[in-house]
Amino acid sequence: MKKYITLLLFFFTLFSYSQNTYVPDDNFEQFLIDSGYDSGPLDNYVLTSNIETIKKLDLENKNISDMTGIQDFVSLTYLDCSDNFFTNIDVSQLIKLETLICGAGNLNTLDVTNNTLIKFLSVNDSKLSSINVTKNIKLEHFVIYGNNLSDLDISNNLKLRFLSCSSNNLTQLNTSNNPDLYWLDIYFNKISSLDLSNNLKLARLDCFNNSIKELNLINNKELTFLNCRYNQLTNLDIRNNNNTNILSNSFDLRYNPNLTCVLVDNVNYSITNWTQIDDNTVFKENTNECNQTTCTITVDTLNDVITCDNYSLPSLSDGKYYTESNGNGNRLNPGDIINKSQTIFIYNEDSSNPSCSIESSFMVTINNSPDVDILNDVFAINEFTLPNLINGNYYTESGGNGNQLNSGDIITDSQTIYIYNVNPINTSCNNESSFTILIEEERDVTIPNFFTPNNDGNNDTWIVNANNNLIKEIYITDRFGKIVGKIKPNTIGWNGLYNGKPLPSTTYWYQIIFTNGEAKNGAFALIRN
Known part of the structure; x- marks a missing residue:
């Protein structure tokens, strides 16, 4: 009986030491060989015993397309697999992970619900449409910018200090359960409201290019950086009794056309140091003064236009068209045809308060459609030689498709030939003519x-x-x-x-x-x- 148990233990030990992990990606396995974890040659396998105790693995920019095998690195606390080509990764068995960096690639799905010890998570510039971090209660540093997220739940991440979720499709973000948050980057989203009253440690807020209308920062006494340009702000209160922490190069409220008044600690300091504001924005120290300057009118905003030949001005809800700023120049009307490149201004004014005005502008770029040669239909015996062109090129199909033909080519079959020309600056501006060639055999x-x-x-x-x-x-x-x-x-x-x-x-x-x-x-x- 004793001999049997000894033999069983021997085979169990032998099996344990000979167990292999499947690593099908050659670049992944080559890295393991180069790092001394695999003896080579490339055979798609590595001894599990060689990798299961590794604590740190840096696979950044190793051209890896398949992360199969990573699941057996069960002792990892640090994994950097960023800047690779894989679309998914299984980290469900890596329960000791504290740092995971896997951005700048093609990752379109990531499950970190088993990785409850993670403190640092970075998945920037990827293709994620969702991510669940509700189980990652130790998370402190979270980078998720440059994805396709429309929703982000950070309500369980009470220790979160750093959040960068810019360049997504977020329409809202709740930070009320993140009292330690000191860094918040949310630019290039679609957020319309933001409550930061519970984020008393917040030092940086970068929220440019959103749709935020109101912002109250009176509780954010640690704030040293504020960038909220390109929003729809109408009210901003930054009277936190610590405005001097925000220096001139750390404050930007430009391109908020409806923001006429900002409540501050000290008007003189703000005027001197915070110069990156719109012309119609003023600083005041009390609400009554701010209410007196409030201008509530709105103006339509139109995107820049790049078009061919001409552009018809659309109808407006608020404002009128002008060729110059502040309602100057020539007045234009909806339906007017613009046939040369220029800046168009949309100006609106409170008739009862001339100092209350608002303006937007957009650029109309007109690219002319090119000239194209026009040839008459042709009847020819046996063959026809394509003549030289001044404007355009010959094609066998419309729209510059099919085979391109050249002047001097001999046509022996009846067909329609297209002459196509395109504006090299704007390829959507093109012109085309066509003619039919009827080929008859010579009648002997x-x-x-x-x-x-x-x-x-x-x-x-x-x-x-x-x-x-x-x-x-x-x-x-x-x-x-x-x-x-x-x-x-x-x-x-x-x-x-x-x-x-x-x-x-x-x-x-x-x-x-x-x-x-x-x-x-x-x-x-x-x-x-």
Whole structure:
């Protein structure tokens, strides 16, 4: 019995030490070989015992397309697999992970619900549409910018200090359960409201290019950086009794056309140091003063336009078109045609308060459609040579598609040829003409002017000879239009008989019907001696 147990333990130990992990990606395995974790050569396997105790692994920019095998690195606390090509990674068994960096790649799914010890998570510039971090209660540093997130739940991440979720599709973000948050980057999203009243340690807020309308920062006394340009702010209160912490190069509220007043600790300090504001924005120290300057009118905003030839001004809800800023220049109306590049201004003014005005502008860039040569339809025998062009190139299909043809090319088949030209600055501005080439084979037809049906062996019949079956029928008529004969080409011809009787010497007329439907008419003489 004792010998049996010893033998069993031997085989169990042997099996444990000989267990392999499948690593199908050659670049992944080569890294393990180069790092001394695998002896080589490349065989898609590595001893599990060689990798299961590794605590730190740096795979950044190793051209890895498949992370299969990573699941057996069960002792990892640090993993950097950023800047690679894989689309998914299984980290569910890596329960000791504290740092995971796997951005700048093609990752489209990531499950970290088992990785409850993670403190640092970075998945920037990837293709994630969602991520669940509700189980990662130790998370402190979270980088998720440059993805496709429309929702982000950080309500369970009470220790979160750093959050960068910019360049996503977020419409809201709740930070009320993140009291330690000191860094918040949310620029290039679609967030319309933001409550930061519980984030007392917040030092940096970068929220430019959102849709935020109101912002109250009176509780954020640690704030040293504020960038909220390109929003829709109408109210901003930053009276936190610590405004001097924010220096001139750390404050930007430009491109908030509806923000006429900002509540601050000290107007003089703000005017001196915070210069990156719109012309219609002022600083005040109390709410009543701010209310007196509040301007509530709005103005339509239009995106810049790049178009071909001309642009028709659309209808407006708020404001009027002008060719110059502040309602100056020429007044334009919806429906007016713009045919040259220029900046168009949309200006709105409170008629009861002339100092209350608002303006937006957009650039109209007109690219002209290029000229294109126009050729008439062509009828040619056997072939047609494409002439030189001044404007455009030849193509066999519309829109610059099909095969491109060149001047001097010989066309031997009937077809439609397209002449296409494109503006090199804006390829959507193009012009096209077309013409049809009808190719006919040369008609080698011999039509006698007379025949002498005298049975002397010379010109006894009237015979029409033609090549390539060009002729369908030949009709012969007398001078009154009566059909006296009907023959095929290249046959024995017409012998001058009608109903078995010889017709007199005179002139007769023919009509040749070609296979393409065209006809040829003429006359010949019947001569009897």
